[in-house]
Amino acid sequence: MALRKIAVEELSSDQAVEELAALAAEIAEHDRHYHQEDAPVISDADYDALRRRNEAIELRYPDLVREDSPSKSVGATPSEKFGKVRHAVAMLSLGNAFDADDVADFDKTIRRFLSLGDDAALAFTAEPKIDGLSISLRYEAGELVMAATRGDGAEGENVTANVRTINEIPKTVAASDFPDVFEVRGEIYLSHQDFADINEKQSKAGGKVFANPRNAAAGSLRQLDSSITASRPLRFFAYAWGEAGNLPGDTQMGVLEAFQRWGFPVNQLTEVCDNVDGLLAHYAEIERQRAELGYDIDGVVYKVNRLDYQDRLGFRSRTPRWAVAHKFAAEKAMTILEDIEIQVGRTGALTPVARLKPVTVGGVVVSNATLHNEDEIERKGIRIGDTVVVQRAGDVIPQVVEFVADKRPEDAEPFVFPKVCPACGSHAVRDVNEKTGKVDAVRRCTGGLICPAQRVERLKHFVSRNAFDIEGLGDKVIVEFYHDGLIQSPQDIFSLEVRDQKSLKRLKDREGWGETSVRNLFAAIDERRTIGLDRFLYALGIRHVGETTGRVLARSYGTLEALRFAMLEAAADRDGEAFADLNNIDGIGTTVADALAEFFGEPHNLKVFDELCEHLTVTALEAVDTGSPVSGKTIVFTGALERMSRDEAKAMAERLGAKVSGSVSKKTDLVVAGPGAGSKLKKAAELGIEVIDEDDWFVRVGQD
Ligand code: IVH
Numbered sequence: 001m002a003l004r005k006i007a008v009e010e011l012s013s014d015q016a017v018e019e020l021a022a023l024a025a026e027i028a029e030h031d032r033h034y035h036q037e038d039a040p041v042i043s044d045a046d047y048d049a050l051r052r053r054n055e056a057i058e059l060r061y062p063d064l065v066r067e068d069s070p071s072k073s074v075g076a077t078p079s080e081k082f083g084k085v086r087h088a089v090a091m092l093s094l095g096n097a098f099d100a101d102d103v104a105d106f107d108k109t110i111r112r113f114l115s116l117g118d119d120a121a122l123a124f125t126a127e128p129k130i131d132g133l134s135i136s137l138r139y140e141a142g143e144l145v146m147a148a149t150r151g152d153g154a155e156g157e158n159v160t161a162n163v164r165t166i167n168e169i170p171k172t173v174a175a176s177d178f179p180d181v182f183e184v185r186g187e188i189y190l191s192h193q194d195f196a197d198i199n200e201k202q203s204k205a206g207g208k209v210f211a212n213p214r215n216a217a218a219g220s221l222r223q224l225d226s227s228i229t230a231s232r233p234l235r236f237f238a239y240a241w242g243e244a245g246n247l248p249g250d251t252q253m254g255v256l257e258a259f260q261r262w263g264f265p266v267n268q269l270t271e272v273c274d275n276v277d278g279l280l281a282h283y284a285e286i287e288r289q290r291a292e293l294g295y296d297i298d299g300v301v302y303k304v305n306r307l308d309y310q311d312r313l314g315f316r317s318r319t320p321r322w323a324v325a326h327k328f329a330a331e332k333a334m335t336i337l338e339d340i341e342i343q344v345g346r347t348g349a350l351t352p353v354a355r356l357k358p359v360t361v362g363g364v365v366v367s368n369a370t371l372h373n374e375d376e377i378e379r380k381g382i383r384i385g386d387t388v389v390v391q392r393a394g395d396v397i398p399q400v401v402e403f404v405a406d407k408r409p410e411d412a413e414p415f416v417f418p419k420v421c422p423a424c425g426s427h428a429v430r431d432v433n434e435k436t437g438k439v440d441a442v443r444r445c446t447g448g449l450i451c452p453a454q455r456v457e458r459l460k461h462f463v464s465r466n467a468f469d470i471e472g473l474g475d476k477v478i479v480e481f482y483h484d485g486l487i488q489s490p491q492d493i494f495s496l497e498v499r500d501q502k503s504l505k506r507l508k509d510r511e512g513w514g515e516t517s518v519r520n521l522f523a524a525i526d527e528r529r530t531i532g533l534d535r536f537l538y539a540l541g542i543r544h545v546g547e548t549t550g551r552v553l554a555r556s557y558g559t560l561e562a563l564r565f566a567m568l569e570a571a572a573d574r575d576g577e578a579f580a581d582l583n584n585i586d587g588i589g590t591t592v593a594d595a596l597a598e599f600f601g602e603p604h605n606l607k608v609f610d611e612l613c614e615h616l617t618v619t620a621l622e623a624v625d626t627g628s629p630v631s632g633k634t635i636v637f638t639g640a641l642e643r644m645s646r647d648e649a650k651a652m653a654e655r656l657g658a659k660v661s662g663s664v665s666k667k668t669d670l671v672v673a674g675p676g677a678g679s680k681l682k683k684a685a686e687l688g689i690e691v692i693d694e695d696d697w698f699v700r701v702g703q704d
Helices: 013-036 044-060 100-113 192-204 213-221 226-230 252-262 276-292 307-313 374-380 452-463 475-483 490-502 515-527 533-539 547-557 560-572 577-584 590-601 603-615 646-655 679-687 694-700
Strands: 084-086 124-130 133-140 143-149 155-157 181-189 235-244 271-273 297-304 323-327 331-344 350-361 364-370 387-392 399-403 428-432 439-445 530-532 617-619 634-638 670-673 690-692
Touching: 013 044, 013 475, 100 276, 100 297, 100 307, 100 323, 100 646, 124 235, 124 252, 124 276, 133 213, 133 235, 143 155, 181 213, 192 213, 213 226, 235 252, 252 307, 271 276, 276 297, 297 307, 307 646, 331 399, 331 452, 350 374, 350 387, 350 439, 364 387, 364 399, 374 399, 374 439, 452 475, 452 490, 490 515, 490 603, 530 533, 533 547, 533 560, 533 617, 547 560, 560 577, 560 590, 560 603, 577 590, 590 603, 634 646, 634 679, 670 679, 670 694, 679 690, 690 694
Parallel strands: 530 617, 634 670, 670 690
Antiparallel strands: 084 155, 124 271, 124 297, 133 143, 133 181, 181 235, 297 323, 331 350, 331 387, 350 364, 387 399, 428 439
16 A cells, blocks of 8 residues: 555645544454454454554645544443443433542532531531443333443443343342332442452453553443453442432432442442531542552542422532532653644634653543743743643643743744744734733634634534534544535535536545435425524624523524624614623623624634534524423512522522523513512513512422
């Protein structure tokens, strides 16, 4: 293969695309030999050389990194091989706490939410955070009927056959109080000893070794051949639940005790603590025992013990309010800073990346680390050639902490941050925040849509899963089409078919394409010509407008036309009513409002926006019909509430499908007023809007 002989530095971007595709296929093939047949066909060294080449090309062409790149895989069988399972109750992740102050804040925020005074009892469980992979086990009539990985939280992979081979997981539960339908959730992991044994066996067979027990557990569970999983001594701890007919207790600890009675392993270091001091003491105790546990843990998880409190506290978009992971301090290592490269992100931010002499930190080889921004490099005084301390904290990107002064080479020069964008040559500037007068930490390329780095990244974002999600138009195809001039701007996606019909160089004749795949692509694009306003807004990649903000905006403005009109008004006059309305929306702060005004105030953007809209039918966000009496209604809470805090009231109303607004207007359906309500009550009366008190509210929503 001629391409394989070309040095990485010499590869053109077209060649790199081809080579990355070939490497992905070859490495996947070797992984198959290795994982499924336990019979590698090349030596470990040759296999590593392929992966290193893949990595080196990706380093040089970060834009070309494939969705299926071997550098992204943990050595497991690709997930498409398993059936998908939609979780009856989403599998969420946990917020983090890093020090005692964060833990105190966790307690304080909960007390505020629940309107509990400082002296009121509020107990928590504290248990090790197991560094494995989470699993949901569904039992019906006492039989294990389904085991699913977390996946993206909403949908996981069906790994039932493999999980059945795990001894520590009961296949049937006979207890008389075991509900008819029950999902036990917990962590699958490997002990240090079993991990070492597996690696020894692998390396004796000339195979690849796993980087750490977590990867080995994941690789072992996601085998197509269950007999391989069966040969790996996977273990399990139960710590949570999903769909549950009824619960065997009214506290977290009570449920864990039932788990234990039912035959599930429960971590014996779990304890109930009465207050923050108790949590911190137990954290210290678990940390002291960490090295002797025989399995990896990366922190301690605290959960509110009372389940009625857990219910009231509910969830933020991805994490529960009633639990937090208190992480152990980061692991550190020393290495040499070989270079500082500047990457340009989707929003034009120039980010310095440290290229490091590869070093193992906490069991993982690290060769890149973030340096955050220009000031950070200056503040830390880091120079190329320095010996630096690198740290990894949990799954956070590795960071350069500091340099080692007495190891600095004599010729090391201070780093000069570029003032032009390395991707397009446009000036790169640091904004001054109008309000604070402070200079932004981030230097940004001013090239906007002419900057290739931003364009490609914006396009990738545009078609990403939670945005337009066009099947067959993933990162790799976007990059290819971009480089070939087929898609330069989002609206080009929707004119692709028409242009293709007129073109001499038809898509169907491209390498890797054919009639069917092109037809499928066009069908997939057509399918997305109708899209919800929330997704559309998110897809535009406006700074600070993520999915949640997209939804808030869609809910508030209703239609595309109303939104466009309001945004133009807001952009034209920041002191005007439209900007104030935008700023007043619950969940939108000045930063977001400013970012929207800036976006819509820029003619380039408006042009793209309007051209896109010509191709699309943008639909209003459908109100979530929760079937509750307040579903789809706009509600204002005012005055002092006595049975719940304002945050709790808001979360409760939203859970029931209502919108919560901070001010009374024609659009308000209902005002819930407590003692001391003033002007809002008056306004409601003027507008003839229904007003009820807090007790009525609980009756109305059937929770009295
Ligand atoms: S509770 C809704 N408890 O950590 C909350 N998670 O960083 C459910 N994990 O996805 C999670 N040990 O995979 C919980 N004792 C423990 C845990 C634990 C490990 C994992 C779990 C979760 C991740 C969040």
